[in-house]
Amino acid sequence: xxxxxxxxxxxxxxxxxxxxxxxxxxxxxxxxxxxxxxxxxxxxxxxxxxxxxxxxxxxxxxxxxxxxxxxxxxxxxxxxxxxxxxxxxxxxxxxxxxxxxxxxxxxxxxxxxxxxxx
Numbered sequence: 278x279x280x281x282x283x284x285x286x287x288x289x290x291x292x293x294x295x296x297x298x299x300x301x302x303x304x305x306x307x308x309x310x311x312x313x314x315x316x317x318x319x320x321x322x323x324x325x326x327x328x329x330x331x332x333x334x335x336x337x338x339x340x341x342x343x344x345x346x347x348x349x350x351x352x353x354x355x356x357x358x359x360x361x362x363x364x365x366x367x368x369x370x371x372x373x374x375x376x377x378x379x380x381x382x383x384x385x386x387x388x389x390x391x392x393x394x395x
Contacts, residue, residue: 281339294347295393299386301339302360306382309364310373317366328358336361340389347393356392360385 286292287300309316323330328337340357363385372381 294343295390298340298343298389298393301343302386302389303382305336305364306379306385309369310378310381313366313370313373316364316369320366333361344393348395351395359392360389363388 280288281301283289287296288304292300320327323333327333337354337357340360341353344351344353344356369381372384374380
């Protein structure tokens with residue numbers, strides 16, 4: 278995730294918001310799909326202050342800026358929380374069948390793009 282601020286496009290600056298959004302969710306989704314047990318443990322460890330977790334705040338800030346860049350009048354703060362809400366270990370396990378291991382990421386990307394388009 279270090280490439281968000283200084284890496285090459287589309288993950289880093291220089292690409293349009295839709296391309297950056299898809300690239301970010303491709304990376305985050307892949308990490309989540311491959312580490313559901315770790316994600317669930319992290320959720321439990323941060324249960325009392327999920328929104329104060331440094332990783333969550335970093336991801337939220339990035340998503341909020343992408344939504345705001347594309348739609349300044351939209352509630353980018355809420356939209357970022359809505360996208361991050363689906364990064365739940367149990368949901369990811371349920372939505373990632375062996376026959377379609379990228380289903381979760383693909384679905385999150387589709388949902389986020391629908392929000393981005395307004």
